[in-house]
Amino acid sequence: MSDLFLHESIIADKLNKPTRLDKYLSITIKNKSRSTIQDYIKKGKIRVNTKMSKSNYVVKEGDLIELFETYEKENGIKPMNFALDIIFENDHYIVINKPSGMPMHPGLGNYDNSLLNALSFHYNNTKQFENLLEDSLVQRLDKDTTGLVVVAKTKKAYEGLSKQFQNKQNLQRTYYALCWGTFKNKKGTIRNYIGRNPNNLKSIEVSKDKSFGKLAVTHYEVLKTSNNFSWVKCTLETGRTHQIRVHMQSINHPLVGDLRYQSKLYPQRNTPKSIKHHLLHASILQFSDPESSNLLTYENDPDWGDFQL
Structure with a gap:
């Protein structure tokens, strides 16, 4: 089964002369020929300012140009050895400080560097072979959004946490x-x-x-x-x-x-x-423990180096 994912985003610079979209991208994207770019445009895999476009579109300064690729979904989640910033972990759930550039699961633009890929390796490495992977996500952060995310490790935890996120019960996200x-x-x-x-x-x-x-x-x-x-x-x-x-x-x-x-x-x-x-x-994630029902709060500051004014 195939799916489309965002492969590359480009903000068009100021151009010295009017330039067609297909020509501009064949120059900007080094590994794609002009004929390949034209084929992508016909198939709707290249969009300008989030809309379908044509090869003869004249690129303007500041245009957002997005190139999508096709991803063939695979069965199972491949374990990948990525360092995880684990804030807390017990037998029922794990709280992680997710970095930018890491999607929650494979198939939305990344073949094997998602959080679930990293968790698969972590569980194997720590001999937690029975932990959930396929049905473990109770919340989602965008690929480039950083910070706290909780992932269920058992079916009971998944059901309890999912209910809280659906009903907003004892839940705080800041x-x-x-x-x-x-x-x-x-x-x-x-x-x-x-x-x-x-x-x-x-x-x-x-x-x-x-x-x-x-x-x-x-x-x-x-x-x-x-x-x-x-x-x-x-x-x-x-x-x-x-x-x-x-x-x-x-x-x-x-x-x-x-x-x-x-x-x-x-x-x-x-x-x-x-x-x-x-x-x-x-930065702040509050929920009730799916086993004890105790109210829990986890906090994690952002990388303030990025936020300096």
Whole structure:
């Protein structure tokens, strides 16, 4: 079974002369010929500003160009030896500080360097052969979002944790983000409906129309502002796909380094060169122990080197 995954994202630089999309990419992407690029465009595997395009499209400065590849799903999860930053582990669940660049599971752009691949190796290496892998994820962080994530190790833990995440029972998830611009209000709540863009199912949009998608609520507090950047604490009341990223974009304060959810006010080409991904960190995770029902809170600070203003 095949699936599409995002292989590469490019922000177009200023061009000296008008250049077609196929020619621009054949120059920019070294291992793809122009005919291959044209074939990708025909198959919808290259998109400009999240939309399908044509080979003769004239590239503009600041265009977001995304190249997708086909991934053949395999049965089973291959163990891979990646270092895990384990915050806590017992017989029932494990809490990990996930790094950027690591997806939660294989098949969404990475063949074998996902969190589940790393956990498979860890369980084998520590002789925990009976632990869950296929049905162990009760929450998800985006590939480039860092921070705390809990993974179930038993069926009972999976069922208990899943129920908490679904019902928001005893659950707290707090993130820190670096956003563009100076906020008018230092505290606020973003409440609207978010759902898949019908023209691009890999992107999420917001709407006031409840028939569009699911209710999404984010509470935010600006902690510091400097040099047109703001440190923001975000607490989730709901947990929708890309929620914080989409919500910050919706109020014209997108995350720094976020190539997908941008704003015309703050083009991502102005992002400092040291920032290689969107800066969003899951810093506080609270839930009830699936065995004892005790309320547990785990905290982990982001890599503040990325967040310096």
